[in-house]
Amino acid sequence: MYTALIVAAGSGTRVDLGYNKVFYEVHSKPILLYSVDQFIKDTDFSEIIIVHAKGEYERMKAVLKDRTVIFVEGGSTRQESVYNGLKAVTNAVVFIHDGARPNLKTQYLEQLKAKLCEAQALTLAMKSKDTIKIVRNGQIVGDVPRDESYLIQTPQVFITDEIKKAHEAFKKSNIPFTDDTSIYKAYNHGVVSIVEGDDENIKVTTKFDLLKLEDILC
Secondary structure, X not given: OEEEEEEEOOOOOOOOOOOOHHHOEXXXXXXXXXXXXXXXXXXXXXXXXXXXXXXXXXXXXXXXXXXXXXXXXXXXXXXXXXXXXXXXXXXXXXXXXXXXXXXXXXXXXXXXXXXXXXXXXXXXXXXXXXOEEEEEOOEEEEEEOHHHOEEEEEEEEEEHHHHHHHHHHOOOOOOOOOOHHHHHHHHHOOOOEEEEOOOOOOOOOOHHHHHHHHHHOO
């Protein structure tokens, strides 16, 4: 059995909503519930943990009123929020997912689960369609080979004890990790394999993303 750890402690600043973007409704349903319901209907997940922002417990509880989940208060950073959630995980394997990434498809969950027999850590990722450059001070200073460029998504899957140790090791560091695969690799230099996803597994970061979700979600 697995644990789904859904990080929903954001503020929605870049979307300019004035409230946490996971509460934004698409087709009369909060964004958060799309991914929560995807994990709930999968019987391989015996535990669903929602990491919420400080002061949002009551609202989160109201939104998830008839769903069996565990609530954990997040921290001041995503890294701290994930670590708080990891401390509540009881299963050996954890799927860490962004609450603002609502279009998680069953086929990708199944592919991630199937690949666990040959990999210690996994992430969904999408091959980059664009040329990616390294830019410093407004100037191009290098190239990233397109055939090696991937956009990292979630879920990201780990042995719970390993990713928890990685978070503990860097708990007091000022390293700006942007996802959990980076923390994992920095800790033990372990291999992280990918499962190729698609561009519909978007994370809401701008108002344009909200418009795209209106067409994608049903």
